[in-house]
Amino acid sequence: MNLRIGQGFDVHAFGDGDHVMLGGVRIPHARGVVAHSDGDVVLHAICDAILGALALGDIGRHFPPSDERWRDADSREFLRHCRALAGERGWHVVNVDATVLAERPKVGPHAQAMRERIAEDLGIDVDAVSIKATTTEKLGFTGREEGIAAMAVCLLATS
Numbered sequence: 818m819n820l821r822i823g824q825g826f827d828v829h830a831f832g833d834g835d836h837v838m839l840g841g842v843r844i845p846h847a848r849g850v851v852a853h854s855d856g857d858v859v860l861h862a863i864c865d866a867i868l869g870a871l872a873l874g875d876i877g878r879h880f881p882p883s884d885e886r887w888r889d890a891d892s893r894e895f896l897r898h899c900r901a902l903a904g905e906r907g908w909h910v911v912n913v914d915a916t917v918l919a920e921r922p923k924v925g926p927h928a929q930a931m932r933e934r935i936a937e938d939l940g941i942d943v944d945a946v947s948i949k950a951t952t953t954e955k956l957g958f959t960g961r962e963e964g965i966a967a968m969a970v971c972l973l974a975t976s
């Protein structure tokens with residue numbers, strides 16, 4: 818069995834709006850995010866982790882922000898596409914581990930729902946999907962609540 822590891826990181830600024838999308842879950846919030854798509858930093862970081870493991874570039878190469886097809890797009894579509902790219906090359910996702918960096922919204926109450934959606938889109942068990950969160954102790958752009966960030970790693974194995 819061959820193994821590959823990948824990592825991803827994404828940031829979006831907060832802007833007008835009443836919710837954020839995180840891990841495919843709509844979370845009510847006092848701010849929205851500025852993005853071409855739905856701005857789901859968790860799914861974007863996981864997509865980049867998968868693409869990184871495949872050495873296929875990054876999310877912007879596959880879903881260019883200049884392409885109107887991706888305006889307000891559901892990032893779950895991106896995730897399923899990345900899974901398909903892996904499958905076409907004989908790889909499957911073994912597990913995913915993601916961390917959200919934000920003072921707010923609180924992720925904990927939504928983590929299970931996020932895990933379930935990501936597991937469904939990747940065709941893996943919920944136990945293979947980890948969602949964590951941390952504040953940055955009010956430091957930096959996340960601490961000032963100017964934006965939200967997520968990082969992720971994933972492991973791929975040959976089928």
Ligand SMILES: Nc1ccn([C@@H]2O[C@H](COP(=O)(O)O)[C@@H](O)[C@H]2O)c(=O)n1
Pocket residue numbers: 917918919920921922923924925926950951952953954
């Ligand atoms: N957006 C967030 C941030 C944190 N959490 C949870 O709170 C715990 C404590 O965070 P610290 O940054 O103070 O260590 C953290 O371990 C998470 O469980 C959260 O749910 N959402």
Ligand SMILES: C[C@@]1(CO)OP(=O)(O)OP(=O)(O)OC[C@H]1O
Pocket residue numbers: 827828851852853854855856857861876877878879880881882883884887
């Ligand atoms: C997802 C894409 C889609 O056009 O746009 P954004 O929603 O702005 O998100 P980003 O994390 O900047 O990644 C780039 C693009 O692929």
